Amino acid sequence: MNQQVPREPKYHAIAADLATRIRSGEYRPGQALPSQRDLSAAYGVTMMTLRQALQVVEDDGLVSQQPGRGTFVTEPRAAYQLDSLRGLAEDLREQGHTVRTEVVGVGTRRAPAWAAAELGTDRALRVERVRLLGGRPAVHQVSWVRQPYGSMVRGVDFTQVSLYAALSEHDVVVHRATERLRPAILEGAIAGLLRQAQGVPVFVSDRVTYGMDGEPVVVDRATILGDAMEVRAERAATGLSLRWMSSVVVD
Incomplete structure (x- = not known):
């Protein structure tokens, strides 16, 4: 007795086809897709099936459905990887993004309390950079490098060389890292460096x-x-550990 293989739902195939067209550049960022009526006719499916397909494509972050206006291709987003010990620029380039680094300043400074508490010293090399994705400022980064490592990399051109690569040239091996990620509101001078208004979410x-x-x-x-x-983030039984923290106080 032959076991019948379940057929793939039609909306999955439509979603895959739309995703391929978007990723190939047939539909460009900011461009509107054909109307739902036109798409349902082109694929020979009902409006309900077409809407299921569009929801899958939207969940994948490829389009944005705007009531009363249509469905638009979104700008490609880079992924901030939580499970890597490489530098940010290396992660982004491996994903196929064009990354440019602008150096705001490099110099030995008195570290702020939050950095000094981690470093165990109040003076360190401060490296301030802005990462541009596709020419658009996307990330502001300040790195505090503990001595004597700071002196080793002070003369490096950080527009061309990552901090981690510079450290490895001096046989400094990084072993592990801890990271805390939190939502915030853009404020102060960083807003100007990222060419954004204060108050946008970051x-x-x-x-x-x-x-x-x-x-x-x-x-x-x-x-x-x-x-x-x-x-x-990639989850594995013995790999990355994510700890979710809540700021909600329950009586």
């Missing part, structure tokens, strides 16, 4: 990277525009 990442001796090497604070990137 993610703020605080990351501490440790060397083989267990001592901190770098403390980072990255401010990430909420509409430019999405956060992703």
